[in-house]
C-alpha cells in the first residue's frame with residue numbers, strides 16, 4: 005500500500021465500506037494514517053432489518069447510525085461525517101449541491117487519497133450518484149492538487165470495460181477486525197455473517213480470497229462507450 | 230414489531246380507525262430490493278415510496294387471512310397495501326405495518342402518523 009497523508013472514504017450508505025474496504029481502512033489507521041469517512045445517508049430505506057428482524061422503517065436510521073459509529077471504532081476511524089442525505093434519493097438531488105457537501109470535506113481534510121464508488125459501475129443508483137458527486141468535487145481542484153481516487157466497481161461486465169482492478173490489497177492479516185467491522189453493521193449483515201460461519205470454519209479458499217482481498221480501480225476519467 | 234394474526238386484527242383495525250377523518254401523514258412503500266435485476270436478469274427491480282403524503286380517509290380496513298391487506302378510502306381515491314405481516318403502534322403513536330419476506334427482509338411498509346415522519 006502506498007503511503008498516504010490522509011484518506012477520505014466517501015460512500016452513501018453505512019456498511020458500503022464493510023465488505024470491500026474495511027481491511028484497507030484498518031491497515032491505514034494501523035499505520036497512523038488519519039482516515040475521514042464521509043457517509044452520505046443513514047441507509048434509511050434498507051430492506052434488512054436484522055435476522056430475526058429487530059428494526060423497523062422508523063427505527064432503522066438511528067440503529068444504523070450507531071452501527072456505523074461502532075464500525076468506525078473497530079476500523080480506527082476517528083473522523084466520521086454524516087452528510088444528511090436520504091437513502092435512495094441522491095440521484096434526484098441537484099448534482100452541484102451534493103458535490104458542494106463533499107467538496108467542503110475535501111477542502112478541510114486535504115486527502116491524498118479518496119475511496120468511493122466508480123460512477124456508472126456500482127449498481128445501486130445512490131452508489132453511482134454519490135461516486136459521481138465525489139468525482140465532480142475532486143475535479144474542482146487543479147490536477148496537481150487533486151488526490152488519487154480509488155473506485156469500487158461491481159456491475160456486471162465492469163471488468164470488460166474497466167479492465168482488471170489495478171489496486172489489490174491483501175487484508176488477510178487484519179481479517180479478524182474486518183469481520184468485526186462487518187458484524188458491527190448488525191441489522192444489515194447478520195444474515196450474511198450467519199451464512200459464512202461454514203466457509204470460515206472450513207477455511208474455504210474461494211471465500212477467503214473474496215473477503216481477504218480488496219480491489220480498486222484508480223479513477224482515470226469518465227468512461228466513454 | 231409483532232406478527233399480525235387473527236387475535237390482534239381487531240386492535241389494528243381500531244388503531245387504523247383512530248386516524249380516520251383527520252389530516253394524517255402516510256408513508257407507503259414497496260420494494261423488490263435494488264439488486265433484484267443484478268442478481269437475476271429475468272427479474273425487474275421495482276420499488277416505490279411516498280413519504281409524508283398528506284391524506285384524509287373516510288373508511289379504513291385491514292383484511293385478509295395473512296399476509297394482510299390495508300385499504301383506505303379517500304374522498305377522491307384510495308390507498309392500498311398488500312403483503313403486510315407485522316405491526317406495532319410505536320412510542321409516538323404512529324401505526325407501523327410492514328411486510329417481511331421469508332428471509333425477514335422488508336418488502337412493503339404502510340405507516341400512518343399525526344405528525345410528519347422525519
Ligand SMILES: [Zn+2]
Nearest residue numbers: 017020128131
Ligand atoms: Zn450501498
